[in-house]
Amino acid sequence: MSMLEQGSPTTAPTTGCPVAHDFDPFAGMPHAFFEKARRETPVFYQEDIRGYVLTRYEDCRRLLGDRSGDVSANAALMSHLNVAPIPEAMRILQESEFDLAPSVVDEDGAEHKLHRGVSQPPFSPRRVTPLAGFVRRQVTERLDAVVTDGAADMVDAMIYEVPATVILHMMGVPDEEMGNLKGFRGPWAIFIWGNPDDDVQLETAKMMSGFGEWARGIARDRLENPGDDIISEAIANLRDKGALESSRAWLNSYTLNIVMAGHETTANTAAYGLVHLLQHRDQWQALVDDPGLIPNAAEEILRYSTGVPTWRQRAMTELEFSGVTIPAGSVVYAALNSANRDEQVFGPDAERLNVRRESAKRHLAFGTGAHTCMGNHLAKLEICIMLEELTRRLPHLEVVPDQEFEFSPNTSQRGPERVHVRWDPSRNPLEADRP
Numbered sequence: 001m002s003m004l005e006q007g008s009p010t011t012a013p014t015t016g017c018p019v020a021h022d023f024d025p026f027a028g029m030p031h032a033f034f035e036k037a038r039r040e041t042p043v044f045y046q047e048d049i050r051g052y053v054l055t056r057y058e059d060c061r062r063l064l065g066d067r068s069g070d071v072s073a074n075a076a077l078m079s080h081l082n083v084a085p086i087p088e089a090m091r092i093l094q095e096s097e098f099d100l101a102p103s104v105v106d107e108d109g110a111e112h113k114l115h116r117g118v119s120q121p122p123f124s125p126r127r128v129t130p131l132a133g134f135v136r137r138q139v140t141e142r143l144d145a146v147v148t149d150g151a152a153d154m155v156d157a158m159i160y161e162v163p164a165t166v167i168l169h170m171m172g173v174p175d176e177e178m179g180n181l182k183g184f185r186g187p188w189a190i191f192i193w194g195n196p197d198d199d200v201q202l203e204t205a206k207m208m209s210g211f212g213e214w215a216r217g218i219a220r221d222r223l224e225n226p227g228d229d230i231i232s233e234a235i236a237n238l239r240d241k242g243a244l245e246s247s248r249a250w251l252n253s254y255t256l257n258i259v260m261a262g263h264e265t266t267a268n269t270a271a272y273g274l275v276h277l278l279q280h281r282d283q284w285q286a287l288v289d290d291p292g293l294i295p296n297a298a299e300e301i302l303r304y305s306t307g308v309p310t311w312r313q314r315a316m317t318e319l320e321f322s323g324v325t326i327p328a329g330s331v332v333y334a335a336l337n338s339a340n341r342d343e344q345v346f347g348p349d350a351e352r353l354n355v356r357r358e359s360a361k362r363h364l365a366f367g368t369g370a371h372t373c374m375g376n377h378l379a380k381l382e383i384c385i386m387l388e389e390l391t392r393r394l395p396h397l398e399v400v401p402d403q404e405f406e407f408s409p410n411t412s413q414r415g416p417e418r419v420h421v422r423w424d425p426s427r428n429p430l431e432a433d434r435p
């Protein structure tokens with residue numbers, strides 16, 4: 001059955017679980033709400049997303065780490081849409097033969113093990129670390145283009161494009177084709193994790209059709225002309241395991257999903273992080289004065305404001321979290337942005353950004369257990385290099401005050417869409433960077 005047809009409802013609670021009417025699951029930074037929820041209603045039901053929300057660290061860790069069979073990952077992507085697609089959107093997707101088979105992130109058991117095993121090797125620290133030179137060149141080129149301007153939307157100027165270019169490079173996509181991806185930027189996250197109206201559905205369906213076709217073309221090409229890239233490597237590993245034929249639909253899905261997984265997540269986290277560091281000037285200055293703090297600052301940014309604020313799973317049996325019973329079949333959201341500020345784990349100053357925090361690494365931004373984010377080393381490398389170059393070349397950078405940050409209204413892929421910053425180019429520390 002097509003993933004798009006599965007969309008299974010979660011019924012409203014009958015077990016006395018609180019229902020949160022004052023929580024907007026699609027809004028920017030609901031930290032005041034979460035702080036109270038962790039104390040008073042750590043588990044609640046939310047009608048707009050037809051799911052249960054866990055706010056405490058230990059509950060989120062237990063949900064994501066549970067691979068006993070009691071929890072399934074198959075609600076992560078399109079197998080649980082909040083809004084069933086309208087017929088016109090379905091028609092567009094079906095006519096383009098779009099059928100997103102499960103990807104690594106929403107598979108369970110033996111299939112997950114197989115597909116994670118064949119796709120993970122290029123994301124190991126040993127393979128990712130040598131990409132530092134390529135990443136730094138991407139960052140440098142984009143900063144070169146704006147460094148004398150004195151103002152920029154840093155998301156547009158650098159933060160969005162760097163992770164996109166890196167993942168496409170790893171996929172062996174030639175530079176001239178990279179522009180294609182820009183056309184695929186759109187409201188897809190609202191379609192999968194939001195409350196899309198008809199216009200959003202139609203726009204997304206058209207975008208997804210083109211993107212699906214593009215991904216199938218890449219997968220087909222790598223089958224015929226294998227190269228030195230992550231798709232060819234997954235194909236070779238599948239062939240070695242005798243699983244290539246049975247994994248053809250998975251391969252198309254992987255090719256499409258790895259682009260999504262590999263760039264918006266990192267861009268959203270880096271954009272959030274830049275805003276928060278510049279708004280906490282002493283923390284930014286600490287990185288300017290001592291770049292050796294940047295790796296821990298990247299962990300702290302992931303803790304403080306991850307670009308993947310929630311991740312959803314499905315309860316396969318009746319589950320219990322913080323004394324609340326969740327019926328079998330329910331969709332359950334781990335509110336990672338709440339877990340990451342849980343005072344029980346990060347102490348009484350959990351709400352404070354502290355680039356020297358010793359426990360920063362304990363964040364759940366990358367999930368935990370068998371499904372732990374495969375791209376976590378790459379994401380951290382990219383965030384660190386962006387921060388290294390920004391603090392070195394633009395230490396006097398400021399976030400433009402009083403700007404309103406806009407966020408894509410969805411539960412799981414969120415970051416400020418624009419970050420307007422300014423600086424005085426005559427004060428740029430490197431002579432070559434001055435007008």
Ligand code: HEM
Pocket residue numbers: 064104105106116167258261262263265266269306307308311365366367368369370371372373374375376378379
């Ligand atoms: C700051 C950036 C990122 C964040 C916050 C993030 C977050 C996450 C989360 C929360 C999960 C689900 C974990 C779970 O179910 O326990 C995940 C899985 C995954 N991520 Fe990331 N991610 C990021 C960057 C990346 C990048 C750069 C890539 C690849 C290029 C990537 C590829 C994946 C893959 C393939 C999975 C599925 C792993 C599995 O199910 O076994 N991610 N990520």
